[in-house]
Amino acid sequence: MNPLRLVTAAITTAALSVWFIGCGSEAALVTVSDSTDYIVEESSTIKESSTAEGLSAETSLSRDGFVFDHLPTRESRRAFYTAPPVIPHEVGDGDRECLTCHLQEKKFAGRLAMATPHPELKNCQQCHVRGASPEFMGSKQLSVETDWIGLKEPTEGHRAHAFAPPMVPHREFLRESCLTCHSASHPNENMRLDHPERVNCQQCHVQDKAKTEIIVP
Amino acid sequence: MMTDLSRRTFIKRVAQMAALAALGPMLSEVYAAEPLADDLDWQKAPCRFCGTGCGVVVGLKGGRVVAVQGDINSPVNRGLLCAKGYHAGGALYGRDRLTSPQIRKNGKLVDVSWDEAIDTIAKHINEKPDTFSIYGSGQWTIGEGYTAMKFIKGGLRNNHIDPNARLCMASAVVGFIKTFGVDEPSGCYKDLDECDTVITWGNNWAEMHPMLFSRVFNRRSAGEKITYIDLATRRTRSTDAADHYMEFVPQTDLAIANCICHQLLERGTYDKEFVNSRVVFKTNDGKPMSLEEYKGFLKDYNVKAVxxxxxxxxxxxxxxxxxxxxxxxxxxxxxxxxMNQHTRGTWINNLVYNVHLLAGKIGKPGSTPLSLTGQPSACGTCREVGTLAHALPGGRVVKNADHRKHVEDVWNCEPGAINPKPGFHTVRMFEGLASGEITGMWVQVTNPAQTMPNLHKNLAHAEDRFLVVSDVYPTVTTRLATVVLPSALWVEKNGVFGNTERRTQQWFKMVNPPGQARDDVWQMIAVAHRLYELGYENMKDRNGNFLLSVYDDAGKEIEAWKWEVFNDPAVNVDKALFNEYRQLTLLKHKDIAPYDVYVKSHGLTWPVVQRSDGTWKETDRRFVEGEDPYVPAGEGISFYMSKVDKKSAIAWARPYEAPPEVPDAEFPFWLCTGRVVEHWHSGTMTGRIKELHQAMPKAYVDMNPQDAKRMRLRDGDWVQITSRRGKIKLQVSLLGRSIPAVGSIFVPFFDETKLINEVTLDEYCPMSKEPDYKKCAVKVEKLS
Amino acid sequence: MPITSLLIRTKAERTAAIADEAALLQGVEIAEIRNDIIVAVTDTATRDEDKGLWDTLEQITGVLTVDAIYHNFEDVLDTEAPEMISQETEQ
Structure with missing residues (x-):
């Protein structure tokens, strides 16, 4: 598992990203300082802090009112949880050089191209097809009448108790490299890693077998 | 041509629609209702789509498929899939799934009961049994193919049963039989792990067998040196990985293979020992030939001439x-x-075997010719169960009296029941349908009104005949049907498939089919039983009992024609059929194990034989001592089904022959047709899967940019493509999915609004009867 | 000459106000509002201007996230079909 360094570079290609660095500190999902219902024992530290670490046990357990705002976008790109996401940016049929942008995380003036967790697989478009082909957009042919309901994304990994590290709610197969998705610069708090200095993820974060185990009779 | 302003407006609209599409349903409302990862049931199955035969695991919740993942334990794909495999679950849920039987009355299809539908079909067959046919499929399960065989060859006895695999693998089949005396490859997928050089002969595996492509090139990513030679008529995604791209004039593959053989003999670099002991030579018309004579035959195929x-x-x-x-x-x-869809498909298959036989590169790990199969069970069902007009199960043929007797005994038919005269092969069957020689046809699991070549000719008058179509969605074929029967799809029924590498894979029914959709096996048994009830003599076995009777493990009859019995979860008709069929697989050493062995495995490659400790052993490579149990000790590599001497393969001296239709002044372009990775065949399933449809919503024509420039055509321009048979309008795609050679175009056939098969040619290989979808002559005209 | 469509997620009580403020920006068109998500399309002369708009939109009070969904960019319009590269690799 490779901890990835954050790479900032000037734009040299017309590559595309659809993630933005998230909102300013005031626009957190539920700002503790905005909530007047929240009862705090030791008020000062909680109010000033804007990261998860400063929150007490009750806050981290209470997910009511949390809107997992990365999930709609994630789900719009996947037929079901753990399906290969469709390519959310324009890509021509002649474009094959995905790894130019997706081998290592790349930031372009605030935009982020995520690194792939499986760069050893080179036939990207075997699994990742383009989402909504640009040149055919706007045509009636795009609508698909289907009743398919796919497996939902888990909102987070289960925690045994308030301070426990969340369990990993997905298989590691094809996702062996944690930091590619849980990058310290991921735009959404819920995916973003707030302790990138700790590199041995599996020491604390174990598989949640209830969600991940595939046992075939 | 759009002005800049109107073009920008168009793009803005496009951008807006993309954003709206990304919104989808309001997900906060939807979260509560929808499945979470907990409490999923997972069951294994082979993928519904191509002949690679990847193992998948299907995630089930609430009686629905909600996810599909690759089966990590499958030796085929080891957990990876392609875009079609991942999204295969969506194939079940298109909103216009067929859910009721229908009969055309006064020109319109109306819903009817199953009883009425079955009765109508049986009564029609009872009146005209000699001219009623079944057109089946390489996507039939083994149980379905086996039932259809009994129905036609034991029941109606006209031998008019042929599958769409005729249009896909027939040349490979006859090629195998001519060279080795028996069908299906010696090699297996482990050869992909061992080779250091790969040559594809007109094959875009990056899109068509993506898992096999990845299996080789992931080795390259890991640092292994692999040389890939792409011998092709157009640049494709596969070419990106190639070390050498060699573009050839269509049909000259025959000459190229002969040229390699010529060089091997000229230089003396052929494998002398192997050739002396395991290869005999024959002239094109079957007379024995010496090595020297064969070398003389190859003189014309020198490097300069070729x-x-x-x-x-x-x-x-x-x-x-x-x-x-x-x-x-x-x-x-x-x-x-x-190579297979080729007017000399049998010959080119033989010639590629010649190359490997002369070089001694056969039966060795990583060094072998491997014929890839297109459909998920063209091997398992069509070829092994023999659902062809001339064939019987287990590699037998109707012409052979012993073979007929074996089958009559297993089926308990009256002796002499099976007709020794082959029925109509596919193109002939459709010609018969058009002319009226065939009065009725039952189409199952395929879409001939989109996929037959030369549609105007071959589907002429189809709507005037008694056409029964069993399918899962409305298609261009159901539009012509007299009776439409809604069928169960993939994991809505029990089934067994057999893939390219002889791997037989079983799955259980996991979810119920929608509405009144029912298994194809049940449909055939029900009609057969209605015929039996009507007194149709041929549906009786030699004891006067129902010919298509099914018996459980204890030998008790299952009243399978009654849906409530067939559908009872405690009943497994598929298992009963499979275990009966098994005994017929032994003659040509295509042994398969009992059904329950496959339940516990991730597929097994035949011949599968039982060890002394009771466990079952599969065979990696056929004809190789130590791997194939039927090779006698000390024989090394032995083609034991050889008609010559039980050990030698035949190298046939096949010549180059020009194709029947070549570009000329009036029709100056070559037209090639094929698939794309997103869509399976005629797109009836994949077109209803959102991610796949949106990635590739409509057909187009790939052109070479030089031709486009000469004709002043730009990407997106409309053109009309015309052949001597039909015409079609399509948009041009430049530098897109593939780049055809100069003077060639390529059109995919998945789009039911763009029937490219109105344009294609139905000339076929005279030996295999397989038509050539890859070459005909067309003109391309710009439309203003 | 880029064109981008954006999904702007907002805090529900601020949605209307954000839409008004965004519409005032040169190059931004509000296409639709669904509950608390605004669909906007930017149309500017340069990429820098486009990115500038995205940044500005992010900074509006009450905006939670701005996601680009479709981005069209081109520097030069092609007027000729490209030359074909050589058809096979020579030895």
């Missing part, structure tokens, strides 16, 4: 010669429709 004919440089032809001459190289040849 370079002029094929367009491949002399240097590249020598490179091919070098590749096969090097005894250290492990060379894997792969091919599929480029």
């Amino acid at each position: 370079s002029e004919l094929s367009g491949i440089s002399e240097g590249n032809l020598r490179l091919l010669g070098d590749t096969f001459s090097d005894p250290k190289k492990k060379v894997l040849s792969l091919w599929c429709m480029g």
Whole structure:
């Protein structure tokens, strides 16, 4: 598992990203300082802090009112949880050089191209097809009448108790490299890693077998 | 031509629609109702789509498929899938799924009961049994093919049963039988792990067998050196990985293969020992030939002459010669429709075997010719169960009296029941349908009104005949049907498939089919039983009992024609049929194990034989001592089904022959047709899967940019493509999915609004009867 | 000459106000509002201007996230079909 360094570079290609660095500190999902219902024992530290670490046990357990705002976008790109996401940016049929942008995380003036967790697989478009082909957009042919309901994304990994590290709610197969998705610069708090200095993820974060185990009779 | 302003407006609208599409349903409302990862049931199955036969695991919740993942334990794909495999669950849920039987009354299809539908079909067959046919499929399960065989060959006895695999693998089949005396490959997928050189012969495996492509090139990513030679008529995604791209004039593959053989003999770099002991030569019309005579035959296929004919440089032809001459190289040849859908498909299959036989590159790990199969069970069902007009299960043929007797005994037919005269092959059957010689046809699991070549001719008058179509969605074929029957799809029924590498894979029914959709096996048994009730003599076995009777493990009859019995979860008709069929697989050493062994495995490659400790052992490579149990000790590599001497393969002296239709002044372009990775065949399933449809919503024509420039055509321009048979309008795609050779175009056939088969040619290989979808002559005209 | 479509997620009580403020920006068109998500399309002369708009939109009070969904960019319009590269690799 490779901890990835954050790479900032000037734009040299017309590559595309659809993630933005998230909102300013005031626009957190539920700002503790905005909530007047929240009862705090030791008020000062909680109010000033804007990261998860400063929150007490009750806050981290209470997910009511949390809107997992990365999930709609994630789900719009996947037929079901753990399906290969469709390519959310324009890509021509002649474009094959995905790894130019997706081998290592790349930031372009605030935009982020995520690194792939499986760069050893080179036939990207075997699994990742383009989402909504640009040149055919706007045509009636795009609508698909289907009743398919796919497996939902888990909102987070289960925690045994308030301070426990969340369990990993997905298989590691094809996702062996944690930091590619849980990058310290991921735009959404819920995916973003707030302790990138700790590199041995599996020491604390174990598989949640209830969600991940595939046992075939 | 759009002005800049209107173009920008268009793009803005496009952008807006993309954003709206991304919104989807309001997900906060939807979260509560929808499945979470907890409490999923997972069951295994082979993928519904191509002949690679990947193992999948299907995630089930609430009686629905909600996810599909690759089966990590499958030796085929080891957990990976392709876009179609991942999204296969969506195939079940298109909103217009057929859910009720229908009969056309006064020109319109109306819903009817199953009883009425079954009765109508049986009564029609009872009146005209001799001219009623079944057109089946390489996507039939083994149980379905076996039932159809009993129905036609034991029941109606006209032998008019042929599958769509005729249009896909027939040339490979006859090629195998002519060279080795028996069908299906010696090699297996482990050869992909061992080769150091791969040659594809007109095959875009990056899109068509993506898992096999990845299996080789992931080795390259890991640091192994693999040389890939792409011998092709157009640049594709596969070409991106190639070390050498060698573009050849269509049909000159025949000459190229002969040229490699010529070089091997000229240089003396052929495997002398292997050729002396395991190869005999025959002239094109079957007379014995010496090695010297064969070498003389190849004189015309020298490098200079073949370079002029094929367009491949002399240097590249020598490179091919070098590749096969090097005894250290492990060379894997792969091919599929480029060689099979060919007016000399049988010959080109024979010739590629000649190359490997002369080089001694056969039966060795990583060094072998491997014929790839297109459909998920063209091997398992069509070829092994013999659902062809001339064939019987287990590699038998109707012409052979012993073979007929074996089958009559297993089916308990009256002796002499099976007709020794082959029925109509596919193109002939459709010609018969058009002319009225065939009065009725039952189409199952295929869409001929979109996929037959030369549609105007072959589907003429289809709507005037008694056409029964069993399918899962409305298609261009159901539009012509007299009776439409809604069928169960994939994991809505029990089934068994057999893939390219002889791997038989079983799955259980996991979810119920929608509405009144029912298994194809049940449909055939129900009609057969209605015929039996009506007194139709041929549906009786030699004891006067129902011919298509099914018996459980205890030998008790299952009243399978009653839906409530067939559908009872405690009843497994598929198992009963499979275990009966098993005994017929032994004659040509295509042994399969009992059904329950497959339940516990991730597929097994036949011949599967039982060890002394009771466990079952599969065979990696046929004809190889130590792997194939039927090779006698000390024989090394032995083609034991050889008609010559039970050990030698035949190298046939096949010549180059020009195709029947070549570009000329009036029709100056070559037209090639095929698939794309997103869509399966005629797109009836994949077109209803959102991610796949949106990635590739409509058909187009790939052109070479030089031709486009000359014709002042831009990407997106409309053109009309015309052949002597039909015409079609399509948009041009430049530098897109593939780049055809100059003077060639490529059109995919998945789009039911763009029937390219109105344009294609139905000339077929005279030996295999397989038509050539890859070459005909067209003109391209710009539409203003 | 880029064109981008954006999904702007907002805090529900601020949605209307954000839409008004965004519409005032040169190059931004509000296409639709669904509950608390605004669909906007930017149309500017240069990429820098486009990115500038995205940044500005992010900074509006109450905006939670701005996601680009479709981005069209081109520097030069092609007027000729490209030359074909050589058809096979020579030895």
